[in-house]
Amino acid sequence: MNYRMLIQYDGTRYNGWQRQQSTDNTIQGKIEDVLSRMTGTEVEIHGAGRTDAGVHALGQVANVHLDTSYSVEEIRSYLNTWLPEDIGILSVQEMPPRFHSRLNATAKTYCYRIATDPSLHVFDRKYLYPFTESLDRDAMKRAASYLIGEHDFQSFCARKTKKSTVRRVDSIDFEEFPGELRITYHGNGFLYYMIRIMTGTLLEVGLGKRDADSIPELILARDRSQAGFTVPARGLTLVEVGYE
Amino acid sequence: MNYRMLIQYDGTRYNGWQRQQSTDNTIQGKIEDVLSRMTGTEVEIHGAGRTDAGVHALGQVANVHLDTSYSVEEIRSYLNTWLPEDIGILSVQEMPPRFHSRLNATAKTYCYRIATDPSLHVFDRKYLYPFTESLDRDAMKRAASYLIGEHDFQSFCARKTKKSTVRRVDSIDFEEFPGELRITYHGNGFLYYMIRIMTGTLLEVGLGKRDADSIPELILARDRSQAGFTVPARGLTLVEVGYE
Numbered sequence: 001m002n003y004r005m006l007i008q009y010d011g012t013r014y015n016g017w018q019r020q021q022s023t024d025n026t027i028q029g030k031i032e033d034v035l036s037r038m039t040g041t042e043v044e045i046h047g048a049g050r051t052d053a054g055v056h057a058l059g060q061v062a063n064v065h066l067d068t069s070y071s072v073e074e075i076r077s078y079l080n081t082w083l084p085e086d087i088g089i090l091s092v093q094e095m096p097p098r099f100h101s102r103l104n105a106t107a108k109t110y111c112y113r114i115a116t117d118p119s120l121h122v123f124d125r126k127y128l129y130p131f132t133e134s135l136d137r138d139a140m141k142r143a144a145s146y147l148i149g150e151h152d153f154q155s156f157c158a159r160k161t162k163k164s165t166v167r168r169v170d171s172i173d174f175e176e177f178p179g180e181l182r183i184t185y186h187g188n189g190f191l192y193y194m195i196r197i198m199t200g201t202l203l204e205v206g207l208g209k210r211d212a213d214s215i216p217e218l219i220l221a222r223d224r225s226q227a228g229f230t231v232p233a234r235g236l237t238l239v240e241v242g243y244e
Numbered sequence: 245m246n247y248r249m250l251i252q253y254d255g256t257r258y259n260g261w262q263r264q265q266s267t268d269n270t271i272q273g274k275i276e277d278v279l280s281r282m283t284g285t286e287v288e289i290h291g292a293g294r295t296d297a298g299v300h301a302l303g304q305v306a307n308v309h310l311d312t313s314y315s316v317e318e319i320r321s322y323l324n325t326w327l328p329e330d331i332g333i334l335s336v337q338e339m340p341p342r343f344h345s346r347l348n349a350t351a352k353t354y355c356y357r358i359a360t361d362p363s364l365h366v367f368d369r370k371y372l373y374p375f376t377e378s379l380d381r382d383a384m385k386r387a388a389s390y391l392i393g394e395h396d397f398q399s400f401c402a403r404k405t406k407k408s409t410v411r412r413v414d415s416i417d418f419e420e421f422p423g424e425l426r427i428t429y430h431g432n433g434f435l436y437y438m439i440r441i442m443t444g445t446l447l448e449v450g451l452g453k454r455d456a457d458s459i460p461e462l463i464l465a466r467d468r469s470q471a472g473f474t475v476p477a478r479g480l481t482l483v484e485v486g487y488e
Binding site (some may be wrong): 008009010056076080083085086087088089090117118119120121122123124125127130 | 252253254300320324327329330331332333334361362363364365366367368369371374
């Protein structure tokens with residue numbers, strides 16, 4: 001049977017989602033280990049978003065094929081009993097055999113949280129990036145508007161790749177909370193470090209170090225070195241994965 | 245000038261509020277150190293609630309007499325710049341010279357958060373006590389009703405003391421959230437470990453290990469050994485301090 005899981009995690013102490021040869025300290029690895037113990041066989045799960053080291057998830061989706069007599073509620077309970085406290089399985093449901101959490105995903109939502117007053121974020125401090133310099137929000141929003149649409153985002157990708165670097169960004173929303181500026185990105189997919197480089201670029205615009213209207217040129221350059229700095233992973237959260 | 249501060253902290257890594265000879269790892273100590281550096285003199289602050297090791301605060305109140313030309317906003321900013329990320333100063337205000345945060349406090353609110361489904365508390369897990377056994381809420385509420393009022397709470401005090409152990413509990417409220425049972429205590433003051441022992445006793449009632457109607461007898465016994473277990477500090481938060 002093919003199962004779909006909805007997963008939350010605090011990524012602070014992990015080397016990202018994706019299982020690696022060099023370390024067993026990944027979220028995928030932790031979940032696979034528990035499922036392997038449960039079923040007595042090797043298990044591979046597929047995550048919709050391969051979040052980087054230190055990135056969090058409110059709504060990661062993964063699927064896994066299991067041969068088990070456990071009910072979905074028993075699988076969920078088994079996982080939550082044996083997983084560490086910073087990984088939570090919100091739900092497990094049965095899916096058609098062809099469902100694949102990554103290949104079938106059509107939309108992803110990430111948010112980047114900036115602590116403009118970190119003293120107001122004692123309890124969720126690990127999920128925000130402290131940044132107290134004053135920011136020109138209007139310029140940031142104008143810059144963000146140029147990123148929306150289908151573009152080649154090579155300038156915002158930390159890794160050279162032969163695969164397509166064309167993605168579609170559907171919206172970039174700015175929200176103000178007490179002591180927090182939150183930027184939420186909706187799109188059909190994001191490249192390696194893309195959201196963190198876009199956010200660093202927007203912050204440079206907000207600081208006045210970069211012109212909002214220079215973004216179209218930056219996109220056309222297809223050159224990572226011309227974009228802004230990479231903001232830290234701690235402020236980034238995978239919020240939701242969408243399917244048709 | 246006498247200043248009043250509103251303070252939040254994640255108590256996880258501290259040996260409680262109160263400065264101790266044996267350790268500099270207290271919240272009072274951290275704040276005093278920064279204020280001493282700011283003013284160049286020794287400084288003593290007075291906290292309204294002397295929270296134990298591992299206990300958190302959403303609304304601790306403290307006062308301090310300072311000889312400084314800094315404005316209240318500058319004092320707040322200086323503190324937040326130099327304090328660690330897990331202590332936040334929400335506000336600083338000038339007060340009449342006689343104001344004393346502890347001696348003038350007339351009401352305190354604490355909440356104890358129980359994670360009935362810890363998988364739903366990945367992001368605030370450090371502020372809840374995981375407790376997944378099923379609980380009879382009605383029995384717990386009946387037991388709690390006996391604790392309300394002015395009583396000698398010696399049975400719920402972890403320390404022998406010659407001072408009065410009479411306190412007034414104004415209300416004990418039960419709230420249900422997804423995966424969480426939250427118990428909020430309002431009163432004029434609480435003894436050492438009193439809320440944690442009351443909560444442990446209520447949990448034993450919820451488990452059926454103790455009769456709800458045995459509470460009046462337990463109060464009269466004035467004997468700590470007859471009350472329930474002490475729940476961990478991690479679930480306890482000082483929410484608010486009230487003044488007339």
